[in-house]
Amino acid sequence: xxxxxxxxxxxxxxxxxxxxxxxxxxxxxxxxxxxxxxxxxxxxxxxxxxxxxxxxxxxxxxxxxxxxxxxxxxxxxxxxxxxxxxxxxxxxxxxxxxxxxxxxxxxxxxxxxxxxxxxxxxxxxxxxxxxxxxxxxxxxxxxxxxxxxxxxxxxxxxxxxxxxxxxxxxxxxxxxxxxxxxxxxxxxxxxxxxxxxxxxxxxxxxxxxxxxxxxxxxxxxxxxxxxxxxxxxxxxxxxxxxxxxxxxxxxxxxxxxxxxxxxxxxxxxxxxxxxxxxxxxxxxxxxxxxxxxxxxxxxxxxxxxxxxxxxxxxxxxxxxxxxxxxxxxxxxxxxxxxxxxxxxxxxxxxxxxxxxxxxxxxxxxxxxxxxxxxxxxxxxxxxxxxxxxxxxxxxxxxxxxxxxxxxxxxxxxxx
Amino acid sequence: xxxxxxxxxxxxxxxxxxxxxxxxxxxxxxxxxxxxxxxxxxxxxxxxxxxxxxxxxxxxxxxxxxxxxxxxxxxxxxxxxxxxxxxxxxxxxxxxxxxxxxxxxxxxxxxxxxxxxxxxxxxxxxxxxxxxxxxxxxxxxxxxxxxxx
Numbered sequence: 316x317x318x319x320x321x322x323x324x325x326x327x328x329x330x331x332x333x334x335x336x337x338x339x340x341x342x343x344x345x346x347x348x349x350x351x352x353x354x355x356x357x358x359x360x361x362x363x364x365x366x367x368x369x370x371x372x373x374x375x376x377x378x379x380x381x382x383x384x385x386x387x388x389x390x391x392x393x394x395x396x397x398x399x400x401x402x403x404x405x406x407x408x409x410x411x412x413x414x415x416x417x418x419x420x421x422x423x424x425x426x427x428x429x430x431x432x433x434x435x436x437x438x439x440x441x442x443x444x445x446x447x448x449x450x451x452x453x454x455x456x457x458x459x460x461x462x463x464x465x466x467x468x469x470x471x472x473x474x475x476x477x478x479x480x481x482x483x484x485x486x487x488x489x490x491x492x493x494x495x496x497x498x499x500x501x502x503x504x505x506x507x508x509x510x511x512x513x514x515x516x517x518x519x520x521x522x523x524x525x526x527x528x529x530x531x532x533x534x535x536x537x538x539x540x541x542x543x544x545x546x547x548x549x550x551x552x553x554x555x556x557x558x559x560x561x562x563x564x565x566x567x568x569x570x571x572x573x574x575x576x577x578x579x580x581x582x583x584x585x586x587x588x589x590x591x592x593x594x595x596x597x598x599x600x601x602x603x604x605x606x607x608x609x610x611x612x613x614x615x616x617x618x619x620x621x622x623x624x625x626x627x628x629x630x631x632x633x634x635x636x637x638x639x640x641x642x643x644x645x646x647x648x649x650x651x652x653x654x655x656x657x658x659x660x661x662x663x664x665x666x667x668x669x670x671x672x673x674x675x676x677x678x679x680x681x682x683x684x685x686x687x688x689x690x691x692x693x694x695x696x697x698x699x700x701x702x703x704x705x706x707x708x709x710x711x712x713x714x715x716x717x718x719x720x721x722x723x724x725x726x727x728x729x730x
Numbered sequence: 731x732x733x734x735x736x737x738x739x740x741x742x743x744x745x746x747x748x749x750x751x752x753x754x755x756x757x758x759x760x761x762x763x764x765x766x767x768x769x770x771x772x773x774x775x776x777x778x779x780x781x782x783x784x785x786x787x788x789x790x791x792x793x794x795x796x797x798x799x800x801x802x803x804x805x806x807x808x809x810x811x812x813x814x815x816x817x818x819x820x821x822x823x824x825x826x827x828x829x830x831x832x833x834x835x836x837x838x839x840x841x842x843x844x845x846x847x848x849x850x851x852x853x854x855x856x857x858x859x860x861x862x863x864x865x866x867x868x869x870x871x872x873x874x875x876x877x878x879x
Contacts, residue, residue: 666771666792666793666794666795667769667794668769668793668794668795668796668852668853668856669794669795669796672734672737672738672850672853673734676733676734683769684768684769684770685769685770689770692770698769698770698771698772698792699769699770699771728743728746728795729743729747
């Protein structure tokens with residue numbers, strides 16, 4: 316165990332602050348929730364903040380003259396401020412979206428469709444989530460640009476030399492994931508961003524799996540665009556963010572048009588609001604932004620360094636525990652310093668669906684399938700994997716329950 | 731763990747461990763490739779048809795115990811059936827999976843053991859994969875013979 320200046324997180328005490336863990340399942344089964352890479356559980360303070368907004372100051376934001384509307388605007392904008400603070404980014408350059416997928420699509424459409432030309436290249440990695448592949452394929456098909464995939468090492472890390480070789484004069488965008496949702500790999504995003512910038516290409520970092528689990532400094536990473544989502548970081552669904560450089564946002568045309576995003580509208584045409592509102596057409600997800608703000612405050616109170624240390628220790632324990640299961644193969648880096656606590660594995664001939672179903676009967680919730688990363692599945696030579704993933708509330712008991720259920724599962728299916 | 735035993739009846743595990751009708755047909759009358767978008771599992775289904783009857787059926791591909799057992803059972807249940815009969819059986823199975831039919835063992839044979847899958851919406855697709863592949867294969871066969879014959 317590495318030691319940090321402050322005491323480790325007490326996952327058991329944290330669980331008491333999450334109503335999902337306090338409530339009993341109808342059949343009394345325990346809840347060993349190991350699917351936080353799909354979505355995290357929500358602490359009571361997040362639910363309370365959203366409820367308080369609806370109960371105390373529900374009004375539309377930005378235009379209301381009355382006091383309650385001003386309060387609603389304050390609470391909404393405080394959510395933005397908190398999210399920007401968490402990643403050390405200027406608040407005016409943090410666009411609130413529905414989720415990370417929408418944030419990437421915003422860039423693909425508002426920048427890609429307008430700027431990409433025949434023969435231009437978009438470079439992604441083989442470990443991307445579909446959300447950082449499909450939007451680029453769509454704009455590539457519209458513009459004649461190409462999407463190129465940087466290969467991975469057998470250990471499940473980006474082959475940096477191969478990536479460097481792929482980036483050239485035609486490269487306009489390099490889009491890479493910070494932490495893989497399948498392999499758990501932490502990518503050297505600063506290095507990747509520098510590589511791209513040396514070739515005058517823009518950069519997009521998908522920080523969906525990193526912002527919830529470790530200190531992320533968007534300014535230090537230095538990418539042109541960085542996206543993340545609220546529901547994986549203890550916040551609600553329906554809210555995500557695009558953090559971009561103010562210059563880039565100012566230079567871009569809007570993505571969606573409508574209310575809120577205009578400066579003036581005449582029958583001849585329209586002009587746009589200041590950033591970030593230029594990119595926030597229509598009534599935004601107000602309660603969700605409030606919930607996101609509360610989630611950020613909750614994480615800040617825990618301390619992102621301690622959150623990361625808990626994750627690192629959890630990944631280490633998970634890898635050790637899974638190593639005790641006969642016939643189990645872990646995909647991705649073994650070194651807990653180089654990975655997050657989303658751990659994918661295969662188990663002999665037992666299919667991931669069967670594993671997940673069996674584990675469910677023991678109260679262990681894991682994900683089985685392609686994890687929205689089918690190109691990666693092809694690289695790994697499999698159709699699907701089973702994935703266990705942790706967060707601040709994950710305890711040793713959860714991991715031991717996973718291990719024991721897997722050992723039993725193998726016998727049960729008779730392999 | 732009654733739920734688990736309900737889902738994974740012994741008959742299912744038996745078909746999973748000892749697959750019937752697995753493989754490909756060299757010269758099929760029709761051939762279909764289906765995949766399950768949820769998990770990426772694939773199914774290759776070949777049929778050979780003579781006098782409007784399924785004289786040979788084989789299913790290949792990897793998948794979970796439910797999808798593999800369902801394919802195994804399918805190849806037994808529809809073997810030597812007239813195409814319309816086969817379609818009727820598939821439709822009955824489909825309705826059972828969606829909780830819309832009282833299962834008829836005479837029609838379904840061993841596949842009646844899959845009844846419990848209906849309670850697990852994500853797994854219904856696993857069970858249906860090969861069965862709907864047969865429906866497509868018959869449609870494809872009829873198209874080929876209508877145009878080519």
